[in-house]
Amino acid sequence: MKFTMTGSQWVGLGVLLSLLIFAVLGMMFSPFSISQQDLNAVLDSPSAVHWLGTDHFGRSMLTRMAHAVGLSFALGVLCVVTSSLLGTALGVWAVWGGKKVDHILGVMVNILLALPGLVVVLLFAAIVPGSFWILYLAISLVQWVEYFRVVRAITQNVIHSPARQSSQMMGFGHWYQFKRHIWPAIVPSVFTLAAFGGANAILTMASLGFVYVGIQPPLAELGLMTVELFPFYSDAPWLLAQPLVVIALMVFGFHLLAGKRV
């Protein structure tokens, strides 16, 4: 299986990697902590000390942005890994496990699909406000359905293909059939879904932060920072712009990485 990336996919990967490097370096080397206040220097414009300025409590924006980007990436990657593994495994199992398994999984998926994704996440977030892990759980729970449906549809064709039938008749086991027949068929779609899923997870977390049910202060989170800095949009527009631009860049990066649509 050869992975050839187009130019725009490289650009997407480049954008994401630079943001990640920014986050890692910012978290490691910044002399300020995310909650360290300096009320003598509120809403400062970028300077030699505070490269990205300070917010309304005089906290270093660079430090806060680095932590927020790091948090978003962590959630995005965790959600993608969990939901793609779960969705792929169940999708293949639904086809392979026979009618009964397919039926039960189908009912489960239909229930999840009937609920709007953001509402499910909101529901979970309301149970344990401010918990990163509950957000992760809720977003993964919503996202695996996509993988399940796509993988199941593709696997259904592969299972009935002469190629797989022939391998089975020659005595090859389930793992071999998955590795040689199913995986090569589903990997492009799973990869595309994963890229979109990463962007969606980040957007969902930011939306929750924006309505104050996601990550709680004083932690730095992109949606939360947006809403906190919102009152100062005329005094310090460069501050409000920072989380917004970064969210847009992350989503842009993931969508470029996805390449063509499924």
Add this chain to the structure above:
Amino acid sequence: MSVLLKLTNVAVFVGDTCLLEPISLELKQGQPLTILGQTGSGKSLLAQAIMGLLPDTLSFQGDIEVFGKALTLEQRQALWGRDLVMLPQEPWHALDPLMKGINQVAEVYQHVQGKSQNDAQASAQQDLLDVGLADSAHKRPGQLSGGMAQRLAISAATAGGAHVILADEPTKGLDVSRRDGIVRLLQSRSIEGSLLTITHDVAIARQLGGSLLVMKQGRLVEQGDALDVLTNPQNHYTRELIAAEPKSWPDVSVALANKTTETVLVAENLAIERGGRTLFENVSFSINKGEVVGVVGDSGCGKSSLGDALLGLLPVSAGLVTRSNHTAKPYQWLKLYQDPPSAFTSSVSLGTLLKDLVDLHNIAQERIVPLMTRLNLPESILQRTCLDVSGGELQRFAILRALLLDPVFLFADEPTSRLDPITAKDVTNLLVELARETGCAVLMVSHDPDLVRKTCDTVITL
């Protein structure tokens, strides 16, 4: 006799590579012209060049005269439908799957000929009556058989009034019994104009008569009157093509002397149902070791289902399949597929697939090379994937994989129907020879009664 179509030194290139060497031909009124050759001989390129349908990546040289005038590409395209028409390969793929048959024909009358809606419907009705589709006029293409869909496609294509018809493999994928009808229909449609047919099937060339061009790898090798060329071929390649027709194969089955009586498989009163329809009932037979059993019948009669049922891939609705050989492992009951590329995964090279098999069953390495030589498989194909290998090579590779497992029973589901005649002959003969040598029983399904009669010991007709 007026010349309808005249080609002077027409050649097709991709970049600097010549795909079709300069060729000149004349299509005269009432005298059909047939181009005969294997896949990859550039036949279809020629038809596309005449129509002006060549893909942009290909360039084209030479002059094409239609009705005595040299026309440019745009001028030729203006003739589409009204004067010049091409039936694409497998015309039923060209039909609208969601539209009733009669409407597809009426549409042509209405929009190409400019008739009123009622007149168009009436003309379409008459057309379908002429081709024997009156009862199926309101069915959608998916509900028609291959032959019926083909007749519908021909009606729709010729409804525009064109009399110069280019038919590219018009009978691909059809049973022998349906083939003759299609050829007759094409002949009657082109009676006022002319017919240019592209085919790999010698029988069609013989049936159409007229003049004949034989092509090989983009080059014209022989031309002349069809009957002359076919009865007295001058070129080596033409002779090979004619000899590859199952009808003229030597009888292999009589060559078998050392028949054993050890049965491999017994089927009693088999019946198979699919989609609520009984395909066949009360079929009983037994297959002996090293025996080649042929199954013939029209498409849709359950030939392939029978084989699948014997292998346990499909349930039988009645009857019993007994495997008499109890020592054989499950993986020694195998199947050869109709469409070789679909029977392999393209994710890894053929060499990797072979290695997988060798590792799984601990097959001795030294068995591979002699068998590959025997099957005429070059070492180099092991580095390629199934997409970069020709159909014939791939089918022989499939036979190689099967034989390495020492099969006791092999179900060959039309193993050569997607292959060129010359390749098909080689593959069939090899399969039968090797099966007899190794004592493997073969159930060979084919839509060609001649092929089965020439190669099989016993024939089951469904």
